[in-house]
Amino acid sequence: MTTVAIPTTVSAPERAGWFTQTGQVLRRWLIVTIRQVWGPVMSLVQPIIWILLFGQVFRSLGDLPQFAAAAGTGGYIEYLVPGILMMTVLYSGAWAGTGYIDDINSGVMDQYLSSAIRRSAIITGQLTQQLIVNVVQSLVVLGIGWLGGARYAGGIGGLLVALAVATLLATIFCCASTAIALISRNQIALISLSQLIVLPATFLSTTMMPSALLPDWVAAVARWNPMTWAVELGRGGLSGEYPDAAWLQVAGLVALAALAFTWAVRSIRAYQRSI
Numbered sequence: 459m460t461t462v463a464i465p466t467t468v469s470a471p472e473r474a475g476w477f478t479q480t481g482q483v484l485r486r487w488l489i490v491t492i493r494q495v496w497g498p499v500m501s502l503v504q505p506i507i508w509i510l511l512f513g514q515v516f517r518s519l520g521d522l523p524q525f526a527a528a529a530g531t532g533g534y535i536e537y538l539v540p541g542i543l544m545m546t547v548l549y550s551g552a553w554a555g556t557g558y559i560d561d562i563n564s565g566v567m568d569q570y571l572s573s574a575i576r577r578s579a580i581i582t583g584q585l586t587q588q589l590i591v592n593v594v595q596s597l598v599v600l601g602i603g604w605l606g607g608a609r610y611a612g613g614i615g616g617l618l619v620a621l622a623v624a625t626l627l628a629t630i631f632c633c634a635s636t637a638i639a640l641i642s643r644n645q646i647a648l649i650s651l652s653q654l655i656v657l658p659a660t661f662l663s664t665t666m667m668p669s670a671l672l673p674d675w676v677a678a679v680a681r682w683n684p685m686t687w688a689v690e691l692g693r694g695g696l697s698g699e700y701p702d703a704a705w706l707q708v709a710g711l712v713a714l715a716a717l718a719f720t721w722a723v724r725s726i727r728a729y730q731r732s733i
Contacts (some may be wrong), residue, residue: 479575483583487557491591498591501550505599508542509535509606539603540620540692541665544685546599547592547624548659551631552652554588555639562643571730581722585632592628596621612698619695626711627688631656633718640725659685687711 474482491498561567570580600610600617610616634655639648662676663685669677680686687707694700701707 476576476579479579480583483580484586487584487587491587498595502595502598505542505546506602509539509602512538535606536608539608540696541689543596543599543620543624543692544627544688545660545665546595547628548631548656550592550595551628552635552656554632555635555648556645557584558636558639559643559645559648577726578723580726581636588632589625589628592624593621596624610696612696616695616698620692623688623691626715629715630684630718633722636722637725640729659683663689665689684711684714
């Protein structure tokens, strides 16, 4: 009687690549977004109010000499739209960490961390979903601004620049929100810290007013505020007239985005070590 040799070793299953892992995480978050689409939709209510209401109430500001020098010939509405664009991604990004807190409370995060998925893929997948939502929201805001009377002399290229800058700003605050969520693991703490950051970031910048009309100390702070960099770059793209320090502002936003992403990845690894 012949004998059949039976292999005694079993090869380990092949591990999916980083892009595949990121794609799976992205797919999961996109499904969540589609099922809860009311969240991104409702976040557009505030920009509509800011553009249509504030744009009309403060329209006469465009007649001031200091304002005309900063805003050009488009009036207040064209000055306001880039600021509202950046405000929208800022506020959306600040809430990005809430998804991680839900995952922590439901046990999904523990399932992630007990699997072979790379930690950077977890962060990147969710970040990509947030950026996709932010791009859609940004297009809607620009459309609302156009309906409100704003015109974009920078053309398609300028619109793409504004969207790219908004994406950079969103990356910074999405990753920072993620890191805070993984450190605090508390919804109330995340919301409180987000409010402490987004409100000063908005009003200590040139989002609403040019620096010439701001108090000296506010103008000094606004000069180093990443929100100001993003707003001025977006405003430059839409108008076709970029600020003198454009490349320095871009470099600053890129550096902050890289630091925020690194912080988020390290935070998820620190969370894993603590459980």
